[in-house]
Amino acid sequence: MRTRFLLCLPLLALVGCETVQTTQGGAVGVDREQRMFSALSSAEVDKMAAESYNKMLAEARSKKVLNTDAAMVQRLRRISNDLIPQVTHFRQDARSWNWEVNLIKSDQINASCAPGGKIIFYSGIITQLKLTDDEIAQIMGHEIAHALREHGREAISRAYVTQTGTQLAGALLGLGQAGQQAASQAVQVGLTLPNSRSNESEADLIGLELAARAGYKPEAAVSLWQKMASASQGQPPEFLSTHPNSGGRIQALQAAIPRVQPLYNAAK
Template identity: 75%
Template sequence: MRIRPLLCCLPFLLLASCESVQTTQGGAVGVDRSQYMFSALSSTDVDQMAAESYNEMLAEAKSKNLLNTNAAMLKRLRTIADRLVKEVDHFRSDARTWNWEVNLIKSDELNASCMPGGKILFYTGIVDKLKLSDDEIAQIMGHEIAHALREHGREAISRAYTTQMGTQVIGSLLGLGEGTRQAADMAVQYGLTLPNSRSNETEADLIGLELAARAGYQPDAAVTLWQKMAGASQGEPPAFMSTHPNSSGRIQNLQHNIPKVRPLYDAAK
């Protein structure tokens, strides 16, 4: 049979549809992993999709009178964002020219995000329920900005495309039934997709830590932030089954890297 040679060649066929890129500079924290992006999917494409989704979310929140209702909190967020955005060129120079936005939705949800292209969204719950200081807000906002700088959204779409294409090709070659195909999909998910997602989360932690330090926000706030997040979470899944590092592992990694950014914080004060 010729299946084995075809399977051996499959990773190279999938990679042929991707290109290796380095979306950011490594910074003091040393984030230098090569990324593989689907070559037909440009940053502009992803930014446009993100902007459309962001505007839809804002329109829905506005229709329910939930958009930017807390003027004082919104001012805090935008002030912190202004300071962080001034530091993004340490990782990629073009990001300073992005059309940055910061908006706030009234919700008990513990959530915040920064979509591709610099579209930042916070929910009031994460600030109120965790009683976040400005330093802690800067850490989580820096983390979310880092996802945008590293184009983790585009990377995830690229990875999903190649993963789906790979399982379909393997299933076709081996004549897998539906149950076996599902098992193969799960193996791909936990063997490829989730580890890469955890890697992205770790990168965002480190870049966010450096951005906040350069902007003059206390690095130790990264530890207190994730301690608060851990306290607010219930039934946290083990790290192997989660796209996020477990809280203890995340905090240890941040503590290990804080000395790298401490001089940047001292210089910014």
């Protein structure tokens, strides 16, 4: 039964999806073909993301934690002004997105870039990790890369396929409630998590190139994730995590640095 279910998954994953290429590969060679739910457009995802982003800003504003540190906000926006022009090396249309950069005062070690170019940093990631400008550029480039590659749209598409696939598999194979739960867990571990880790690895590489092209030291990617590793002790193992483990991540970045070093040298 388990073998039959797993054999069904590749067929179920094709339901309602189309193959797209959101970005060019760049010097780092990110050229994986992506599968998106065909009824969900980039514009629709951007609209949903903008609504969520504005709600987050309104909540932070009401709590008086939005952009309270003028010097830190200026620092982030200066770095973003260096990085954003580089996005055309991966996709031309992204240069005209309505980019925003905002800061929320919080101890959270977190940052994000929503579809359409909406960047948020939490102050804790800068203060607790004592980040340099080069390290901030690596984080910002990583988050921008998620938006360029439309990983959010891809995740929504994957969730749709996962839910639909599990239901179809249960019906096709005659699974009861317990079997449906086991099937759902198999989809989560076998499809969702590895794909999410793939997205994180892509964002690492594209972020590395964006930062290098903007004149930020590539080796800062290594020191950044070393700091992240120290701050994230006790996290789940790579097998059950949406992020690559720190050791593998650092090795992959170190291997990619020679590809972007000439871009950094030219920028300087």
